Amino acid sequence: MTFDPFRLGLPFLRLLEPETAHHMTLLALKSGLTGLVRPAPDDPALGVEVFGLDFPNPVGLSAGFDKNAEVPDAMLALGFGFVEVGSITPRPQPGNPRPRIFRLPQEQAVINRLGFNNEGHDAALGRLKGRAGRSGIVGVNLGANKESADRQADYAQGVAALGPHAAYITVNISSPNTPGLRALQGRQELAGLIADVDGARQRLPNKPPLLLKIAPDLIGEELDDIAQVVMDSAIDGLIVSNTTIAERDKISGPHAGETGGLSGRPLFHLSTEVLRQVYRLTGGKLPLIGVGGIASGAEAYAKIRAGASLVQLYTALIYDGPGLVARIKTDLLDRLRDDGFNHIAEAVGADHK
Numbered sequence: 098m099t100f101d102p103f104r105l106g107l108p109f110l111r112l113l114e115p116e117t118a119h120h121m122t123l124l125a126l127k128s129g130l131t132g133l134v135r136p137a138p139d140d141p142a143l144g145v146e147v148f149g150l151d152f153p154n155p156v157g158l159s160a161g162f163d164k165n166a167e168v169p170d171a172m173l174a175l176g177f178g179f180v181e182v183g184s185i186t187p188r189p190q191p192g193n194p195r196p197r198i199f200r201l202p203q204e205q206a207v208i209n210r211l212g213f214n215n216e217g218h219d220a221a222l223g224r225l226k227g228r229a230g231r232s233g234i235v236g237v238n239l240g241a242n243k244e245s246a247d248r249q250a251d252y253a254q255g256v257a258a259l260g261p262h263a264a265y266i267t268v269n270i271s272s273p274n275t276p277g278l279r280a281l282q283g284r285q286e287l288a289g290l291i292a293d294v295d296g297a298r299q300r301l302p303n304k305p306p307l308l309l310k311i312a313p314d315l316i317g318e319e320l321d322d323i324a325q326v327v328m329d330s331a332i333d334g335l336i337v338s339n340t341t342i343a344e345r346d347k348i349s350g351p352h353a354g355e356t357g358g359l360s361g362r363p364l365f366h367l368s369t370e371v372l373r374q375v376y377r378l379t380g381g382k383l384p385l386i387g388v389g390g391i392a393s394g395a396e397a398y399a400k401i402r403a404g405a406s407l408v409q410l411y412t413a414l415i416y417d418g419p420g421l422v423a424r425i426k427t428d429l430l431d432r433l434r435d436d437g438f439n440h441i442a443e444a445v446g447a448d449h450k
Contacts, residue, residue: 107418115198115207115415123163126171136176136423140430142440145178147384147406148265148306148333150234154178155441156397156425159388159409160238160267160310164215166224173233175419176426181409182221183238184269187254189217190242193274199352200415205392206348206361207412209340212274213240218258225262237263238310243275249293256297256307263305268294271312271339273358279312284322288330295331306333311375313338313368313389320371324378334384336409337372340364341389361412365390369403373448376404381446392417394428401429404446 106125110118143154157179158172166182173180192214199208215221221237228235239255241248252268260266270281270290281290291309298307309332311323327335340358347363368389376385387405391397392413400408413421429441438444 107416111200111202114196115200116195119162119198123167126168129171134175134419136174139176139178139426142430142433143178143426145406145441148308150264150306152178152234152407154426155401155405155407155429156422157181157386157407157409159411160184160269161209161211162411162414166221166235166237169235170228170231170233172419173235176422179234179236179264179407181236181238181267182225183215183267184213184240184272185215185218185221185237185255185259186213186240186242187218187245187251187258188242189220190214197357199355199357201348201350201352201361202416203350204348204361204363205413205416206359206363207415208348208352208355208357208359210274210355210357212243213272215240218255222258222262225259229262234264236265236267236308238267238269240269240272241275241278248278248281249290252290253293253297256294257300260298260301260305261303265306265308265333266294266298267308267310267336269310269339271310273312273340273342282311282315282319282323284326287323287326291326291330291332298331307331308334308336308386310336310339311371313341313364313371314343315371320374320378324375327383328379332383334386334406335375335379336386336388337375337405338364338368338389341367343367360389362390362392365396369400372400372405373403376446376449381449391425392421394425394432397425398429398432398444401441401444402446402448404449406442406445 139153145152169180193212241251386407387400388409391410
């Protein structure tokens with residue numbers, strides 16, 4: 098078994114207010130504690146080639162953990178196949194008033210209403226430039242400032258500023274914690290936004306893949322519209338999904354009534370069903386990243402069979418620690434072999450075949 102010093106600290110971290118615990122975790126990661134962890138090399142069967150990038154394994158860290166691009170290499174060292182930093186807005190902003198993160202341990206879930214708190218483009222740019230030449234896939238998740246007069250321009254500005262230093266770019270228009278942001282998922286608004294950000298991308302020498310992160314609360318015609326727009330656009334893939342403002346009947350306890358986005362296990366079935374629908378609507382032709390409620394290899398594999406080429410997690414780390422990544426990868430290999438697959442790519446969308 099791989100030694101996991103972070104798991105030893107989990108009981109202590111749970112005694113702290115969630116945001117304080119997260120800050121302490123970042124400090125530990127910046128101290129070089131990941132040097133004590135030696136993940137096993139990734140089995141070639143887990144390698145994924147998608148968006149023109151070669152991922153050593155399909156298990157990624159979702160945006161929200163490393164908002165300011167402070168520890169991407171430390172997280173890669175823990176065995177993640179890729180890391181997504183952000184969400185990053187053009188100007189620094191404090192986000193919503195604290196407290197704004199609430200643990201729901203009984204459901205292995207979290208409610209957050211952070212509101213894109215981050216240090217802005219300039220701070221992230223300096224850190225991303227500092228890792229030039231290092232290996233590992235680090236994507237950048239872009240947001241818009243709450244008080245922005247032109248949110249489309251915020252995203253195009255993010256592509257121009259951070260795109261040269263990103264393995265891929267994610268346009269996050271699905272956070273429930275910035276008022277009005279999800280309106281950009283509408284058909285006309287989305288088409289205009291994609292045109293703007295792709296225009297900025299085309300002016301970059303590296304032209305990073307462009308991904309769109311959508312909400313799990315979209316239904317029927319809304320999903321149809323998004324599928325049609327992205328299939329006719331320059332989008333290279335979709336991330337399904339962000340946190341949900343629904344599913345409140347699945348949680349209990351003193352924080353169950355807090356406003357914000359719900360993540361963790363209660364989100365799994367909703368986000369996986371939306372993923373399944375998007376795979377069908379796009380005919381399996383657009384690469385998907387499955388996010389929401391992954392806390393085991395079984396859940397990661399379910400996302401892959403539903404249509405995800407890659408998966409991401411975050412909330413489960415709060416309860417299980419980063420050793421979870423190695424356990425998920427081991428379980429994925431076992432499940433591939435049990436189903437007679439030689440490579441992870443053979444399992445993508447298997448439920449539809």
